Amino acid sequence: MIEFHDVNKSFAGHKAVSDLNLHFEEGAFSVLIGTSGSGKSTTLKMINRLVEHDSGQIRFAGVEIRSLPVLELRRRMGYAIQSIGLFPHWTVAQNIATVPDLQKWSRQKVADRVDELMALLGLDPVLRARYPHQLSGGQQQRVGVARALAANPEVLLMDEPFGALDPVTRGALQTEMTRIHRILGRTIILVTHDIDEALRLADRLVLMDKGEVVQQGTPLELLTRPATDFVREFFGRSELGVRLLSLRTVENYMRREPQAGGEALQAGMSLRDALSAFVARQCEILPVVDDNGVPCGTLHFRDLLAGEVKREGHA
C-alpha cells in the first residue's frame, strides 16, 4: 500500500532520515518505534507530505506521492496526533465532521457519520454538543481519532496519539484501536517511543535509530531474533519474558473444558493482561469467553507459569 525506496530527508544540512526502504502492507497495523529524534515523525509526515522527501520514492497504491495533488492525498489519509488539535470553539460533532463538511456531504449523511463514529469510539451521544475543554484527555483523544476516520480514509496515520494520557486511559484506547483495526481492516501506521504500546498494537514493527531502519518484522521476530545488539538492548533483555507474554493470548493457553466460576477473560486478551487478572482476583482458574461472549474454556494460572504454548485443539 505504501512503499519507500531509498528515501532521504535533511533539515538544514542535517540528515533526519537516510536511505529508508519500507513497505507498509494494506490492512496491517504497522508501528514505527525508536527513541526521540530517531526520525519516526519525519517518516510519518513524509507519507502525507507534511514533510516533502528530498530524494528517493514514496509510492501510495503504486503512485509516487509527488504526482498526487496534496489535498487529494490528505483526503485519503487520516492523521491523528498527540496534541490532538481539536478546534476549541467547535463542538465534538463539528470537530468530527471537519473533513466531511469540507467535502460538502449532505447534512443527514454528516450527522449519521458522526453518530456512527461516536459509537465506534465509545463516546456517549450526550458529548455531541460539548466543547473540547469540557472533555477528559481520553475523550478528546477519541474525538481526534474519530475525526481522522470521518471521511473513510484508506490509511490512518497516528503520531504518538496516546502520549499525553495516563496509563489506564492509554491502555483503554490501545484496546479500542486494536478493536477498531479489526472491524475496519484499515491500514494504520502509528508512531510511538513506548515499547509496550508498540508490542500491543503492531502486526509489523519498524525499529528506527539515528534516522535509519534497524530492523523490521513482526514483534515476535524482533524480540526473539534481534538483528543487532541495539535491537536486543532496545527491547530489554531482562523484560523479554514479560514482553513475550504480551504477544501471546489467552486462547493459546486455554483448556477446552467446562467453565470455572468468576468473571470471564476474553480469549483474545494478552497473557500479560490475564496475569494481572489472576493477581487482582487472587484465584487459580478463570473462565474464558470468545469474541461473542460465548464460554469456550478455562485458563489455569499454573499453565502460564509452565511456559509451553499448548496449540492442540487451537484453530
Ligand code: ADP
Ligand atoms: P522522532 O519523531 O523520532 O522523535 P523526528 O523525525 O521528529 O524524530 O526528528 C528527526 C531529526 O530531525 C531530529 O534530529 C530532529 O531534530 C530533526 N527535525 C525534525 N523536524 C525538523 C524540522 N522541521 N526542522 C529541523 N529539524 C528537524
Ligand code: MG
Ligand atoms: Mg516524533
